[in-house]
Amino acid sequence: MAKSLEPTPKHLYLSRRALLSGLAAAGSMVATGALVHLGFSRRRAVGARPRVAGATPWEDVTTYNNFYEFGTDKYSPAQRAGSLRTRPWTLSVEGAVRRPRVWDLDTLLASVTLEDRLYRFRCVEGWSMVIPWRGFELGAFLARHDPTSAAKFVELVTLHDPEQMPNQRTDVLDWPYVEGLRIDEARHRLAILAVGLYGDSLPKQNGAPIRLVVPWKYGFKSVKSVVRIRLLEERPRTTWEAAAPDEYGFYANVNPAVPHPRWSQAKERRIGELGKRDTVLFNGYGDEVASLYAGMDLRKDF
Amino acid sequence: MGVRFWQGVAIVDGLIPAAMLGYWALTDQMGANPVDFFTRASGELTMIFLLLSLAVTPLRRLTGYAPFAKFRRIVGLLAFFYACLHFLAWLCLDKFFALGEMAQDVVARPFITVGFAAFALMVPMAVTSTQGWIRRLGGKRWSRIHRRVYAVGILAVLHFALLVKADLRLPILYGAVLGVLLLARLTRMAARQ
Numbered sequence: 364m365a366k367s368l369e370p371t372p373k374h375l376y377l378s379r380r381a382l383l384s385g386l387a388a389a390g391s392m393v394a395t396g397a398l399v400h401l402g403f404s405r406r407r408a409v410g411a412r413p414r415v416a417g418a419t420p421w422e423d424v425t426t427y428n429n430f431y432e433f434g435t436d437k438y439s440p441a442q443r444a445g446s447l448r449t450r451p452w453t454l455s456v457e458g459a460v461r462r463p464r465v466w467d468l469d470t471l472l473a474s475v476t477l478e479d480r481l482y483r484f485r486c487v488e489g490w491s492m493v494i495p496w497r498g499f500e501l502g503a504f505l506a507r508h509d510p511t512s513a514a515k516f517v518e519l520v521t522l523h524d525p526e527q528m529p530n531q532r533t534d535v536l537d538w539p540y541v542e543g544l545r546i547d548e549a550r551h552r553l554a555i556l557a558v559g560l561y562g563d564s565l566p567k568q569n570g571a572p573i574r575l576v577v578p579w580k581y582g583f584k585s586v587k588s589v590v591r592i593r594l595l596e597e598r599p600r601t602t603w604e605a606a607a608p609d610e611y612g613f614y615a616n617v618n619p620a621v622p623h624p625r626w627s628q629a630k631e632r633r634i635g636e637l638g639k640r641d642t643v644l645f646n647g648y649g650d651e652v653a654s655l656y657a658g659m660d661l662r663k664d665f
Numbered sequence: 666m667g668v669r670f671w672q673g674v675a676i677v678d679g680l681i682p683a684a685m686l687g688y689w690a691l692t693d694q695m696g697a698n699p700v701d702f703f704t705r706a707s708g709e710l711t712m713i714f715l716l717l718s719l720a721v722t723p724l725r726r727l728t729g730y731a732p733f734a735k736f737r738r739i740v741g742l743l744a745f746f747y748a749c750l751h752f753l754a755w756l757c758l759d760k761f762f763a764l765g766e767m768a769q770d771v772v773a774r775p776f777i778t779v780g781f782a783a784f785a786l787m788v789p790m791a792v793t794s795t796q797g798w799i800r801r802l803g804g805k806r807w808s809r810i811h812r813r814v815y816a817v818g819i820l821a822v823l824h825f826a827l828l829v830k831a832d833l834r835l836p837i838l839y840g841a842v843l844g845v846l847l848l849a850r851l852t853r854m855a856a857r858q
Contacts, residue, residue, distance in 0.1 A: 388674040392681060399682045403706050404689070405696035427697035435832035438696065488830075490698055535832045606831055625774055625828065634697050638761070 405438050412561050418481060419492040421561050423634050428568045429486065430587055431536055432521065432528035439530075444567035447527050447588065452572050458518075458594035461509035468572055472558065475499040479562065480555060480576075485617045485646045487581035491631045496576050497559030502550035510546070510594050517549040518542070518599035519575050520591040536602055542575065542586035543599035543613070547655055553578055553648060556589070579648040581615045612665040616656070617646035621665045668735050675736055679743035682710050683750070700758045707751040712821055714744035716842050719818060723849040738794050741814070745791040752784050776827035783820035786813045815850075818843045 371379075405426075412421035430440035433447075452468040477497050485491045505517065523539035525531040531538045548554060557576045558565055565571040570587025577584050583603050593599075603611035610624050619629045619642040630639040645652050656664075686706060689695050695702040718740040725733035760767050770777045790811055792798070799807050822843055826836035 384670065388670075388677075391674060391678055395678045395681045396685065399685050403682075403685075403709075404694070405702060423697035431831070435830075437698075490701070533832075533834075535834075625776060627770075632698065632700065637700065637758070 415495045415561060417493055418495045419634050424492055424494055424560065425566050425568060427634065429582065430568055432530050434530050435535055440568035443529065446529065447567045447571065449567065449572040454573060454590060456508045456592045459511045459514040459596060460594050461511060464508060477559065482576060482578040483646050484578065484582055485631060485642065487583055487623065489626060489631050490634055492634050495561055496555065496557040497562065498555040498557035498576065500552055501554045501556050502552065504556060505549060513596045514594035515546055516595045516598050517544050517546060518593040518595055519586045519589050521586055522588045522590045537605055540586055540602045541599060542584055543601050551652060551655065553651055579617060579645040579652045581617060583611065584615050614664050616661065617642060618644055618661055618665065621662055668732050672735060672739060675739050704751065704754040707747050707754055711744055711747040711751050712825065712839050714740055714747055715818055715821055716839065716846065718744055719814065719846045723846060742791060742794060745787050748784050748787055776824055779820050779827060780824035783817045783824060786817050790814065815847060
């Protein structure tokens with residue numbers, strides 16, 4: 364009888380079972396590690412930018428973003444905003460103005476003087492950054508269109524194109540994203556339209572090619588990738604206010620004394636720091652902007 | 666290989682996420698906001714192990730493979746382990762041991778009320794998870810304590826749903842899995858009556 368037809372000796376049979384079990388165990392560990400990596404790992408941007416003194420590192424500013432058009436977690440915009448086409452780009456200024464205009468962005472950029480502004484940025488979620496923007500004042504830009512006396516509010520609207528902004532296919536927010544300011548807020552010299560960051564053009568995940576920056580208000584007011592500015596007599600219906608009116612007010616001034624209904628606003632974590640800082644009224648710009656709100660109850664008009 | 670070997674594998678597998686979190690923390694791979702990252706990751710891992718622990722019994726019934734029961738305690742304790750990490754992140758890195766502030770939050774902020782209640786309910790389950798406690802309490806009283814895991818699951822999903830700003834998809838996904846696991850038990854109860 365051929366030797367190969369004999370049953371496998373018991374000790375060999377057992378060691379084969381041990382081998383298979385060991386392989387299965389190792390496989391389960393590799394699979395677990397891979398799943399955890401897939402589900403949780405977060406990568407920062409590569410390619411360093413020179414530091415700007417006092418500013419949050421470039422790799423944090425450009426990878427930790429709320430830009431729901433590209434996904435609701437903060438790392439999605441940096442990964443998914445590549446589909447946004449920032450040229451050609453038009454920005455229309457319309458509504459209660461005597462000189463409405465549809466701007467080609469490059470024409471617009473050739474007509475303004477850009478300046479660098481290092482601003483604190485406070486998110487309604489309780490974190491903050493210091494960001495070196497490059498841009499121009501919104502107020503002076505609006506003045507060029509000769510607003511009428513009916514212009515009491517300014518509405519700014521983000522591009523609405525699910526082809527370029529894939530998360531607009533979901534209904535997590537009512538697209539397009541709309542934000543607004545009272546005309547005197549929009550005319551304040553601290554309110555800017557930013558087209559750059561860290562001395563370079565604006566990365567897509569940060570709201571390229573042009574966005575609003577209002578440093579004394581929570582970050583969601585600073586609408587990104589703007590295609591339309593409309594001057595209005597009535598207060599515009601803004602996106603987050605419409606989504607949850609008891610949580611996100613029209614004014615949304617940074618205010619440690621007015622908690623979000625679900626969390627306190629008394630403190631903030633500055634990105635890059637482990638501890639928390641006390642949040643300051645108007646994000647520390649009170650000397651410049653507090654007079655805009657004289658006589659208003661900031662608890663009611665939060 | 667016996668059940669003990671596979672129990673050991675389950676424990677190692679269950680601790681791999683914690684090891685990876687530790688490695689990422691030490692090598693600065695937690696992104697721009699490491700505290701937020703750790704808090705979210707430990708919270709989601711709690712949810713995942715909680716759902717896995719609830720899946721053990723339905724899986725055992727479905728497959729008829731009795732040894733599954735030997736993994737229920739391990740998976741449950743892993744859920745509690747991640748819940749502890751999640752709680753510690755809140756205590757040490759969000760509230761910096763400000764116990765008064767934490768008590769206020771538990772009272773005033775529904776998502777914290779719910780999350781804290783879920784954690785508090787898990788503690789007696791973890792404590793009485795040993796053979797000795799099963800003997801001391803007797804099967805009936807012991808199972809009464811451990812049936813609270815259903816409440817913990819519901820509270821955990823609610824905790825997650827209450828804290829998101831607009832995107833409810835992930836809480837809904839966890840809620841749906843929980844719903845299936847609870848339904849599996851309800852249909853069985855109904856069939857027995």
